[in-house]
Amino acid sequence: MEDYQFTAVDRFLRYVQIDTQSDPQSTANPSTEKQKDLSRVLVQELLDMGIADAELDEWGYVYATIPANTGKANVPTICFCSHVDTSPDVTGAGVKPIIHQQWNGVDILLPDDSSQVIRVADHPDLTNQVGNDIITASGTTLLGADNKAGLAEIMDATHYLLTHPDVKHGQIRLLFTPDEEVGRGTEKVDIQKLSADFAYTIDGEALGTLEDETFSADAVKITIQGVSTHPGFAKGKLENALKIAADLLAALPKNALSPETTAEKEGFVHPTRMEGNQDQAILEFIIRDFTEVGLQEKETYLQNQLNDILTNYPGSSAQFVVKEQYRNMKDVLDQHPSIVENAFEAIRRAGLSAKRRSIRGGTDGSRLSFMGLPCPNIFAGEHAFHSRQEWVSVQDMKKAVAVIVNIAQVWEERS
Missing domain, CATH: 3.30.70.360 (Alpha-Beta Plaits)
Known part of the structure; x- marks a missing residue:
């Protein structure tokens, strides 16, 4: 993918400016109608790419299919999933994303609130980002990298696969959910309609990490x-x-x-x-x-x-x-070791060291796993979730796109 003009960052900068905050006190599905504002954008972009079956259902879920282009008949259907909503903990209205190009390693002062300083001492993962381009909000809102980074990366990987037919893969399903941040991200998922064998959420933190264990909650x-x-x-x-x-x-x-x-x-x-x-x-x-x-x-x-x-x-x-x-998704994933093994191979092919982690939290993958769709979590480059100091690296986002593409290839090759 060295010569590929990545689209993930451009998509991300647009997505974060759409307020999609969910509401834990709401009984509606989705909990806030504004989440559909972004979902409709995603559907239109998928249709523009040529994915004819992209749709937004009444509950706020986006479904779409990247058709298989392999001659093999036994390649499992893989699903990639991210969520559109942002945390209720901090406002997501009026996000002003800022790219700190070729970051030089000093603490990052957010311009709209002088009390908001992203200090290297408080964010140790920043030490690996010197020279990279860091995206933050302006200090008065969260950024929305959780999980709009994952959305942008899946959309970019989709664009790559559709424009590079030489990359062989089986059928791929896309699922974008509402209300993950309020624990209801899979409440109205139609598993039969999704019709996938295995899945990956793209909703993790540090570069190269895969999470196959969560809290039970x-x-x-x-x-x-x-x-x-x-x-x-x-x-x-x-x-x-x-x-x-x-x-x-x-x-x-x-x-x-x-x-x-x-x-x-x-x-x-x-x-x-x-x-x-x-x-x-x-x-x-x-x-x-x-x-x-x-x-x-x-x-x-x-x-x-x-x-x-x-x-x-x-x-x-x-x-x-x-x-x-x-519940802890590890109980399910341990029964399907190839899901993690194939993802580790995809991470290594992107030139990264693959690291297994546990999540002190949960993802849509936790519940999907117990709904019959085993689903670990792959890094998206998100950091400092649910805060005004949230950040993501441009370079990490590009690596995440490469890993998604590699996962599709590995499953095709090993089937």
């Missing part, structure tokens, strides 16, 4: 029913639901079991939302661990803490509801 919703009465006549009667909720939060350990105090294979209990009044309060948590046993232990711990606190409030009660979100 549950959500916990605690509804606390207190005893309400007029505060002027409350002595010996009032049991304030907000105070009960606050007691539970205060009982969580300060130096363990939280996202800010854990790393590597350690899980956590993380409060994400609190609302209510003296009569009733709601607490929402996400629970994470790499094993289901660890997940259950953390949920039992939280339930026991709640029960202990309620002994001080004899008139109050609480409902503790656990909802499964996703």
